[in-house]
Amino acid sequence: MKRLYLITLILLTALTTQAQQNSTTDFPTARPYLGMVEIGYLYGSSTSFGVKTYxxxxxxxxxxGYRFNKMFALGVTTGFDFYENVLVTPVALGLRGELLNSRISPIYGLDAGYGTTALSSENSGQKTHGGWMYSPAFGIRANTDNNTAFTFTVGYKNQRVETRQVNWNGTVDQEINYKRLTTRIGFMF
Structure with a gap:
């Protein structure tokens, strides 16, 4: 009876170990679709009227996006970036990739496109227009057991915005170039 329990325990352990190994190593090429949702913060400075603020x-x-292989996925990135006085909605072409086929892997991302201010609420007399943006990032992916993963990335974001303020003493035009360090945590599926 003890031998039967021991053999059953060994078989269950071997089968369970094999199942966990497949689920973690097959993640990068399991499906051609790649989705990521990330939240975080933008840290940095902006220059307005010659004054730098942090x-x-x-x-x-x-x-x-569409995953061609574990090293390269091509897709569309969108979201919301909340700056001091304007909400920017970037729409960009995005590249993503994973460097290792293991449970924990370095990842990279690169986005380039246009940030629109169409959803930004404007003060009376103020008009905002978006501009070009780009954002490279590097980070870590940690797989879960069900073909999903958690991500942590650090990157850089450069976003241009133009504003026009009309008031009783004239018009003030300014071009703002937001240069920000990004930190994000997310979910990959």
Missing amino acids: KTSPTVQVFN
């Missing part, structure tokens, strides 16, 4: 603002980002 700010922290929240960011939300969603990536949907």
